[in-house]
Amino acid sequence: MPGTWASLVALPCAWAIHTEYGWIGLAVATVILFAAGCWAADKIVRASALKDPGTIVIDEVAGQWLVLSTVGRDLPSYCLAFILFRIFDIWKPAPVRWADSRVGGGLGVMLDDMLAGGYAALASLVLLTLAGAFGVRQ
Numbered sequence: 001m002p003g004t005w006a007s008l009v010a011l012p013c014a015w016a017i018h019t020e021y022g023w024i025g026l027a028v029a030t031v032i033l034f035a036a037g038c039w040a041a042d043k044i045v046r047a048s049a050l051k052d053p054g055t056i057v058i059d060e061v062a063g064q065w066l067v068l069s070t071v072g073r074d075l076p077s078y079c080l081a082f083i084l085f086r087i088f089d090i091w092k093p094a095p096v097r098w099a100d101s102r103v104g105g106g107l108g109v110m111l112d113d114m115l116a117g118g119y120a121a122l123a124s125l126v127l128l129t130l131a132g133a134f135g136v137r138q
Contacts, residue, residue: 006057007086010064011078017065018073026069033062034110042106052100052109063089063113063120070121077128084120084127089113 018026037058044056067085071077092100092112096119100112 002054002057003060003089004086006060007064007082007089010061011068011082013061014065014068015073015078018068023069026065030062030065030069033058033065034114037062037110038106040106041109045105045109051104056109059110059113060089062110063117066114066117067120067124071124071128077124080127081120081124084123085117088116088119088123092116093119 014026017029021028040058041056044053045051064082064085067081068078071081088096089112096112096115099108099115102108103111
């Protein structure tokens with residue numbers, strides 16, 4: 001449940017960055033957050049001796065921002081991106097599951113969510129393109 005809450009909190013933060021700096025600004029913020037998350041998560045993993053402590057949620061924010069950087073800044077797109085990210089993050093299709101189980105340290109904590117974000121970004125783009133082709137979105 002902390003992952004879902006973190007993903008929800010990520011939405012207005014991403015909206016603000018997206019509004020001020022566009023999708024490129026949000027993409028850059030995602031890369032910075034990923035790097036900071038790898039460093040911070042590694043410190044916590046080492047200190048706690050846990051593989052992926054539930055208290056770490058920066059990975060959810062970075063994964064959610066990755067998806068949001070690929071969609072328009074409108075409520076339907078943001079809702080779709082949120083739902084798809086949560087689906088792929090919980091489902092963990094390959095290679096998300098591989099990263100979750102085999103990659104350790106801070107990179108391991110962050111990587112599975114970034115891969116889930118990548119899947120969600122692709123799915124969002126496909127669904128939004130199809131919706132546009134059928135006149136669902138103007």
